[in-house]
Amino acid sequence: MPTDSLFKPLPLAGRPETVSVTLNGSALQVPVGTSVAAGLLSAGVKRFRNSPVSGEPRAPFCMMGVCFECLLDIDGAPNRQSCLVELKEGMVIRTQDGMRDLLVGLDESAQNGRNQHGV
């Protein structure tokens, strides 16, 4: 575990089993049996998102689903409360930097399929 992470597993039952996930495209080893938020904290992730109001960095606060600070994009679904999501091998995780852009990924073909009402 990185030495600058805030939390680490207690050495109770030997080395914990870890799995691999990606965060913003980079591979990360995180312990199993945790929430995504807990896992990322132990992997040294300090910033989970930026406040949409000021852009200031935010990270988990309550770990029980009442503060909404731990929001991450998990496997393509944005704004997941990562403290309530069980971490699984292979998850694709992205921090939420700035506001969502809904227009990204607008399907070109969907626009072209409008020809029936073109007249």
Next chain:
Amino acid sequence: MAYDAHPGITPSRPVQSVDIAIIGAGPAGMAAAIAARRHGASVALFDEQPATGGQIYRGITQVTSARLDILGPDYGEGATLASSFATSGARHLAGAAVWQVTSERLVHFLQEGRVQSLQANAVLLCTGAMERPFPIPGWTLPGVLTAGAAQIMLKGSGMAPTSPAVLAGCGPLLYLLGWQYVRAGVPIAAIVDTTDGGDYRRAIRHVAGALAGWQYLKKGLELMATLKKAGVPFYKGATNLHVLGKDSATGIGFESGGMSRTIDTSLVLLHQGVVPNTQFSWSLRAGHIWDEVQLCWSPVTSKWGELDVPGVYVAGDGGGIGGARVAALQGEISGLAAAAQCGHLPLATRDQLAAPLRADIRKNLSIRPFLDALYQPKKANRVPADGTIVCRCEEVTAGDIRSYVELGCTGPNQAKSFGRCGMGPCQGRQCGLTVTEVIADARGVPPTEIGYFRIRPPIKPITLGELAREA
């Protein structure tokens, strides 16, 4: 306006039904389910977590003996409840986020991306407590978490701080966490305690109750002794708390013993008590009173826990802070009442079974006045200075709220419309109490006259697409 409003209402689809729907799998919810099932009622219990236990018994179904040793015997009590629940025959909807409970007792929930609803004859809100907001400068920085969060890391994931953390605030949970860290061999940078001489003097008046709850007292004293023996640095009567750092926490500053102090740390764990999680009860427009001692809102209930919304009950910390044992007892009482309401046991039996439980509750509550007096959170940490952020989601400061009052805002809903405090994703959970108290303080009237945010569904997030599928 609605020139093209959708005509008509969608035809009603058949909805599944159940006798009793319980929201929350903590001690109150589990105990209620067990009691109701014992009398043959059908029960569905909803919780967002994958396993039972709520927050206080978080991780109880997966706990190892090594972890039990660290967490202590009180935590272990949850195991009995959890296993009784598992064999009770109640339907457990895990990973289910309830996003609305209507006054007609229809429960709307989201599970694995699917929206569904369940009609109940009785609904038990056992949503427990959450940490009281602790608005001090810097509290929104990464690296600042609640003591409860740290406990969840410990219970749920077996994780502890990498480098020494500062525990700041007051209340039994803070010291309990410290004690658990000591037992686990985790170094603590310091406990910065806001409790001062005045608190002790106030609490002494309730010492009779404290002595009646002597087991709690004994536990507390033992706990403090362990902390002292372990040499954990202790600062008393701390004031002017503020977290230092720019992009993340680098330390905490405060005043104690007449001196200004700074402790370097990258992890600050804040706690100044817990308060009832009242999102559902407020969303039902149930009556609430302002508890002058616990400084929070409590739903008004009958002695069976029923709200002024018929068929909806509250049990456990969600109705007023009493602790895990009291929560289980209240859950059992409300479970009996709900089962009786559904016709599964005669009222006389219900009364008979409830009587010894009530006596037990009284006994377990005897310590509360003492604890509530001793650990009442300081006004400066509830009604902060102008520059401190009150609404984390929308970054509204105490000064902003005071300026709305000057503009003529009389309460939190007007303040919300003027400044967006309470409009963010947490829907007022982290700021509601502070907003009420800041406005009360600015207007010079008691909080009970100020009221609270109007709480609306969705109580938990749901996407537009998910909601559209319910149509």
Next chain:
Amino acid sequence: MRSNVSMENSDLIVIGGGLVGSALAYGAARQGAKVTLLDEGDQAFRASRGNFGLVWVQGKGYGMTPYARWTRSSASLWPTLAGLLQEETGVDVHLQQPGGFCFCFSDAELEERRSKMQAIQDELQGDYPFQMMTSLEVVDRVPAIGRDVVGASYTPMDGHTNPLKLLRALHAANLKHGVNYVSGQAAREITCQGDGGERRFTVAGRFQAPRVVLAAGLGNRDLAEQLGIHAPVVPNRGQVLVGERTARFLDYPTLNVRQTDEGTIQLGDSMEEVGFNDNVTTDVLANIAQRGVRTFPVLSSLRLVRAWGALRVMSPDGFPIYQESVKYPGAFVTTCHSGVTLAAAHAFRVAPWITGSAVKPAEIEVFAGDRFMNPNYQPSHAH
């Protein structure tokens, strides 16, 4: 008892501190009138806090041409209002008037829309710019539009603003202009003393003025009776969904979806007659959600943050009521359900009429409350 209470005198008492009352107070105060503004408390129904923020012209006044004119007049005065408020209070209400869309989901719907818009244009002798657009034309302006949308009506006259900031700005401006704002003051009783130039209205036994205007929304119904005016308004519930903030995806206001200046997304709306009940219901919200996703499929994964219901102040024909009491001249009632769109007209054209420095605007002559007492009155409904 009365003799012990010291009267607070002013030139005009405005009853109701919502968008209508605040705009009237502002207009009157700007003219130099000494105004008292009475407002209820934090838990009041407050249509002003529950609206879409549209400054909307298209489609209004179908079958009631004066209303179309009145609405257009207000929309054209809106930039003045926004500019003055910014200047006087520093609050930017984010008025934007880029034109607006009303989307249609079938050819039949599109044709019905077209004929309605055409009828209004004809009534106004062509002075009513609008364009019927095909879906391809819509996509050009609104890239995120879904394929279920077959076309739209567009007019350059439409816009939107931030209604909460508007209310806050009006509050601040009123304070600046010396309006006596009294909150937590429900007005139940209005009495009239004296005659002609000596006539005085007394409200709540404490506030006195030669002129009084009822802008109390649903409360106007009962208060108006005391002043000999017929204002049979009833509540009409609208429900709205609010989604999280996103980067800008929609540059135009539309009838059912708009993106606010802060980036949050609002979806509406509905009309129900359910009495004084401003709760939300899942069935209606689900319908709103479904329509929203059909209109903008990209919104499917949008996280919903909040849902609310609010009560419109609805007259039997849906059009406003502006009337001076015949029995008690100097007493007025003003009620509408488009307090945002009409805010400018209220401030600059209704307020002078109420303070007595101008005649009643021509367009609103027809909106006396008495029209509902005529059994032969049959307008086509505003909706």
